[in-house]
Amino acid sequence: xxxxxxxxxxxxxxxxxxxxxxxxxxxxxxxxxxxxxxxxxxxxxxxxxxxxxxxxxxxxxxxxxxxxxxxxxxxxxxxxxxxxxxxxxxxxxxxxxxxxxxxxxxxxxxxxxxxxxxxxxxxxxxxxxxxxxxxxxxxxxxxxxxxxxxxxxxxxxxxxxxxxxxxxxxxxxxxxxxxxxxxxxxxxxxxxxxxxxxxxxxxxxxxxxxxxxxxxxxxxxxxxxxxxxxxxxxxxxxxxxxxxxxxxxxxxxxxxxxxxxxxxxxxxxxxxxxxxxxxxxxxxxxxxxxxxxxxxxxxxxxxxxxxxxxxxxxxxxxxxxxxxxxxxxxxxxxxxxxxxxxxxxxxxxxxxxxxxxxxxxxxxxxxxxxxxxxxxxxxxxxxxxxxxxxxxxxxxxxxxxxxxxxxxxxxxxxxxxxxxxxxxxxxxxxxxxxxxxxxxxxxxxxxxxxxxxxx
Numbered sequence: 001x002x003x004x005x006x007x008x009x010x011x012x013x014x015x016x017x018x019x020x021x022x023x024x025x026x027x028x029x030x031x032x033x034x035x036x037x038x039x040x041x042x043x044x045x046x047x048x049x050x051x052x053x054x055x056x057x058x059x060x061x062x063x064x065x066x067x068x069x070x071x072x073x074x075x076x077x078x079x080x081x082x083x084x085x086x087x088x089x090x091x092x093x094x095x096x097x098x099x100x101x102x103x104x105x106x107x108x109x110x111x112x113x114x115x116x117x118x119x120x121x122x123x124x125x126x127x128x129x130x131x132x133x134x135x136x137x138x139x140x141x142x143x144x145x146x147x148x149x150x151x152x153x154x155x156x157x158x159x160x161x162x163x164x165x166x167x168x169x170x171x172x173x174x175x176x177x178x179x180x181x182x183x184x185x186x187x188x189x190x191x192x193x194x195x196x197x198x199x200x201x202x203x204x205x206x207x208x209x210x211x212x213x214x215x216x217x218x219x220x221x222x223x224x225x226x227x228x229x230x231x232x233x234x235x236x237x238x239x240x241x242x243x244x245x246x247x248x249x250x251x252x253x254x255x256x257x258x259x260x261x262x263x264x265x266x267x268x269x270x271x272x273x274x275x276x277x278x279x280x281x282x283x284x285x286x287x288x289x290x291x292x293x294x295x296x297x298x299x300x301x302x303x304x305x306x307x308x309x310x311x312x313x314x315x316x317x318x319x320x321x322x323x324x325x326x327x328x329x330x331x332x333x334x335x336x337x338x339x340x341x342x343x344x345x346x347x348x349x350x351x352x353x354x355x356x357x358x359x360x361x362x363x364x365x366x367x368x369x370x371x372x373x374x375x376x377x378x379x380x381x382x383x384x385x386x387x388x389x390x391x392x393x394x395x396x397x398x399x400x401x402x403x404x405x406x407x408x409x410x411x412x413x414x415x416x417x418x419x420x421x422x423x424x425x426x427x428x429x430x431x432x433x434x435x436x437x438x439x440x441x442x443x444x445x446x447x448x449x450x451x452x453x454x455x
């Protein structure tokens with residue numbers, strides 16, 4: 001999947017260059033580290049000599065379970081791995097240096113919230129063209145417009161050797177997730193007593209370069225197209241969200257439309273951005289909480305705090321197991337941690353602080369981003385008083401047949417209300433993921449949205 005991004009158009013690029021200097025890419029000599037002491041995606045190849053192993057190429061396709069069916073669920077390739085230990089209220093102080101403040105707060109608030117630790121397996125691997133793109137990006141991709149746009153960007157991971165927090169965030173935003181994907185997933189927002197209903201989504205994410213009628217010069221500021229239709233419950237079924245995800249959202253805000261099935265009309269949806277409400281989320285997430293973090297980074301200052309070793313959800317195949325029902329996963333306060341798997345990995349710690357004069361319900365976010373996948377795995381959110389408010393976790397799962405690191409699901413816990421949101425549930429769904437779907441640009445227009453209305 002080839003993607004060339006030159007900001008918006010030549011005129012806007014010229015204005016960008018005049019307005020602010022480009023942030024430099026790394027030297028060719030520095031880029032030679034990719035595939036040497038760094039992995040092709042920019043992670044440290046070496047282990048820590050004890051708990052974190054060296055990266056040896058990631059998951060070997062020869063180890064895909066023999067009974068895996070690509071039209072079904074992902075089978076745990078490590079069924080014999082035993083739990084090493086469990087972090088709970090009795091020993092959290094001993095492990096606090098490898099947890100986020102939010103994870104510690106969850107353990108302290110719930111005696112049922114425990115962190116089961118397993119051996120670390122660095123499963124992340126990518127297609128060769130993604131590795132080639134990362135190397136190309138390292139010496140060519142630059143930030144413009146104060147960090148709000150990319151120039152000379154190819155496919156994914158614009159900054160495999162990042163020097164700033166904003167570069168790490170762009171790696172998360174643009175990370176590789178396949179080219180054209182459809183998924184059928186559930187979302188729940190349980191009450192404090194654990195009662196819940198499932199909102200079911202049919203979603204499509206198609207990178208512009210994966211369209212059958214892709215033209216490099218057409219819609220060049222769009223990274224991907226996103227379509228989300230609610231299929232249950234009946235009172236919400238048929239409502240559809242359509243997004244053209246622009247890269248430079250300061251010059252050109254995200255294009256979003258909603259189709260309201262009850263009114264049978266399409267309207268623009270500028271609220272689908274920043275801290276606008278998430279779809280059918282009962283106030284439990286903002287629009288930019290989706291995918292852990294998404295959208296324009298312009299409202300925050302991004303500080304790179306460095307790297308740390310941290311327990312994060314990883315190889316979470318048990319969470320995708322169809323032998324479990326949603327009742328087995330959803331419980332009061334948090335998901336059932338007995339089904340979770342945490343491993344020790346190195347993460348980039350980036351702190352986002354709200355800029356003076358900007359507005360957002362989160363005044364600070366601390367993001368912990370896995371070095372192998374560039375996926376945000378834990379995010380702590382703070383309110384305007386500086387109090388820890390919400391804790392998000394992405395339960396990483398490597399989709400080995402497609403070489404795509406993604407999540408089994410993501411959660412966001414509200415420490416104040418005792419409620420939470422879980423998005424991405426698939427246990428009670430047949431054929432939840434479909435890669436390689438074929439779409440054209442006119443499948444993602446407002447008129448197509450109107451024509452597809454079901455009621």
